[in-house]
Amino acid sequence: MSRTTTALAVTEIGGPFELREVQLNPIQPDEALVEIHAAGICHTDLSSANGTLPGAPGAVLGHEGAGVVLEVGSAVTSVAKGDKVLLSFSHCESCAPCTSGHPAYCYAFNDRNFGGKRPDGSSSMVKADGTTPIFSSFFGQSAFARHTLVHKSSLVKVPPETNLSLFAPLGCGVQTGAGAVLNTLNVTEGSTLAVFGVGSVGLSAVMAGKLRGAKTIIAVDLQPSRLELAKRLGATHGIIGTGDVVEEIRKICPPVGVDFAVECTGNTKVIVSMIDALGTRGRGATVGAPGFGSRISVDVMNHLTYGKEYVGCCEGDSLPSKFIPYLIQLHAEGKLPLEELITFYDVKDYEKAIEDSKTGRAFKAVLKWEST
Ligand code: CXF
Ligand code: ZN
DSSP states (O other): EEEEEEEEEETTTTTTTTEEEEOOOOOOTTTTEEEEEEEEEHHHHHHHTTTTSSSOTTTOOOOOOEEEEEOOOOOOOOOOOEEEEEEOOOOOSHHHHHTOGGGGTTTHHHHHHHHHSTTSSSSSEEEEESSEEEESGGGTTTTSSSSSHHHEEGGGEETTOOHHHGGGGTTTTTHHHHHHHIIIIITTOEEEEEEOSSSHHHHHHHHHHHHHTTTTTEHHHHHHHHHHHHHHOOSSSETTTTTTHHOOOOOOOTOOOHHHHEEEOOHHHHHHHHHHHHEEEEEEOSSSSOTTTTTOOHHHHHHHHTTEEEEOOOOGGOHHHHHHHHHHHHHHHHHGGGGTEEEEEGGGGGGHHHHHHHHHHSSSSESSSOOO
């Protein structure tokens, strides 16, 4: 049976978002029907809406959904009707990266998350008149909708007392920043760490660096107010990113630079600065997404003689079913003060939420359909 619901759709690539009626197609065996209560806005949504990352006219984006399961398909075993769920990225659950605990590197990651279709090529949503398929199943969820069909790999069951709107961003932004530090880089106690770009991902990296006991945490950003928050959350130094950032980092961490770094802006010039600011045997993770096909140029002899590492990091290399509950536990222990990053918006105020996300006024905007 098909169901009509409301979704926030991108009218055309580069055009605005609009609240519209859409129809859900019948649920498949590997899906759950979820009533969305809240969804974070991630820059990947905005990049897919403006064409930097794959999208399409009429797309229903959103990949930090949180809600309640209304119905499950016959192949869904991890959740049941009435469960609260946080939604994360989709993966095939059977390739080598998936079966070895690294689903963010699923061979089918791009198709499943940016393909705009279910794994079988069908669409989970159609236009309100029931005719045209919509670019949906974004990250297995298309969470900018009141109701949506979610692939089972995107579902993470959470306890009934979970604050859905507070924890919605765990499904992407927070797990990405925290996972870069805890999983990809494995930042060590007493080490030095630089974080380039302190939006919600970078701030999550800062909080994780503090958790690991890094002795120096350098935040780099263009906006002083963001550096202030980074310092409240654990950064020991803040650098405005307009000057010679590499030189400033070397002064703080002489003679060559930092042990670890995370790049969250996706700006290729900043990525090069991050690599330049790494110290001997320094390890830097690329997290920000500049768009498919982007390239950087590396000073090979510098890289070689200092023994640097430059590593990609998708979704914090996290296993959402384990990492998301761990992040909730860290929050309960006061070690992940997410309240500091999040601004809540009623879904009807989506234009302001998107604008505030673009300008950086909101570190992490969360759209709420419900009061939970
Ligand atoms: C994305 C960045 C682009 C590649 C897939 C993962 N991360 C967060 O939205
Ligand atoms: Zn994201």
